[in-house]
Amino acid sequence: MKKKIAFLLCAVMFVLSLFSLVACTNDNDGGNNTGSGENPPITDNGGDNVNENYQGSTIPVDGEKYNASTVYCEITITAGNQVLNAILFDNKTARAVADMLPLTVSTWHPAPNFARAFDLPRSFSYFEDEPPQMSYELGSLAYWQPGPSIAMIYEASRTQTVVPVVPIGKITSNLSVLVSYSGTITVAKK
Numbered sequence: 001m002k003k004k005i006a007f008l009l010c011a012v013m014f015v016l017s018l019f020s021l022v023a024c025t026n027d028n029d030g031g032n033n034t035g036s037g038e039n040p041p042i043t044d045n046g047g048d049n050v051n052e053n054y055q056g057s058t059i060p061v062d063g064e065k066y067n068a069s070t071v072y073c074e075i076t077i078t079a080g081n082q083v084l085n086a087i088l089f090d091n092k093t094a095r096a097v098a099d100m101l102p103l104t105v106s107t108w109h110p111a112p113n114f115a116r117a118f119d120l121p122r123s124f125s126y127f128e129d130e131p132p133q134m135s136y137e138l139g140s141l142a143y144w145q146p147g148p149s150i151a152m153i154y155e156a157s158r159t160q161t162v163v164p165v166v167p168i169g170k171i172t173s174n175l176s177v178l179v180s181y182s183g184t185i186t187v188a189k190k
Contacts, residue, residue: 073098074190075169077152079107082177085190086141087169092127093143094168097150102188109182114158115151116178118185123148132164141169154178 072090075098076083088094097120105118126132126145136142140153142165151165154175 078186085173120148134160139171
């Protein structure tokens, strides 16, 4: 009984966090909280772990470009017969998730009109130099440690998250498949 209550409390907190994630896009010209209309800087670890394929290249994401030092790897998210392209940022949290790939997991819909999510096989603590935050961008892949889960933000309908999450990447292709898709997905490195 205690496990069920704890699970329900975690699920409610996750849903609330996803509702908050959407809110930050509406107030900040694209979902960041810098007030400048530009994306906040992504953690750069000196490029030591950047895939060789990204040397001197850029990855376009909704008209923005992330340079080689901000991208750890490219991934695909296969939903039925649709393949979404995404990037994982070069930060410790994203690399920990990348180490779990490939994954075939069920999706769940904690926040209709906002995000789909999937659970990870194991949890890891937040890293001291990557504190969770309340902001997000449309297309964000966001790690929520209590789940442990990854939210895939497909619609911007809130100004910020209810609970803090760590941005680990961004979906770079059309998000519309996530609106109605409810099956399993396969997440893999390219």
